Amino acid sequence: MSRVGFIGTGHIAAPIARLLARKGHEIYVTERNATVSAALKVDINATVGDPQSVIDQSDVVFLCLRPQAALDVLEPLSFRPDHRIVSVMASVSEADLRSLCTPAEDFVQTIPLGFLENGGCPMAAFGNDQLLANLVSPENPVVKVANEASLNAHFAICAMVPGVLDLLATGSKWLAEQTGDADGAEFYTTQLIAGFLASTEKDRAGRLAAERDALATDGTLSLQMTQALQTDKAHKALRDALTAIGKRLET
Structure with missing residues (x-):
């Protein structure tokens, strides 16, 4: 098992730390978010310290800072050549990471979401994907990408989730207005989507469109819905937003 440190302890770092602690790793966290770090100390026996002490005690270092804070936090710190670095910071390039973390040379950049603690979160990985897989799989599948442009495209898709x-x-709100039952409306809506996606065939390109077409046949309510979304340019708005986010990540 490894000694794993977290620089930046917030809503992304905490579930990763809990997952890794459950798998037997020793966890070290900074006090950048005092509430979260205190909870991790109690819940998983994490050691809380300043950034340099966390790095010094760790074999693997997760960088979980907001991109705009990365330079100020990381530049004063000293890394070792044997450190293995996992960055979850969008728009911080490989070149910037190598400069900030020198002389460390073993890197992987990835995109986690908080539900990875419970498994089933696909994690795009640029760099040493095996390093990431050794930590988070088999609970969470690691998807290797070829370059930073591909990684940024996956970041954009993650932004699609909210x-x-x-x-x-x-x-759900519309359904609640019709039924007067907000709790029931949200339960039905979430379970409908979650159950449908869980039942569909995995790992086959085109399956989403195929499932759509199987439902949205001539004269159906499903076809009325898909046509309305097309007519009102919902799909164009989505593609435009993804493109804009992709360009933002390039800068």
């Missing part, structure tokens, strides 16, 4: 949740919240 957009989809926003649409589901709108649908």
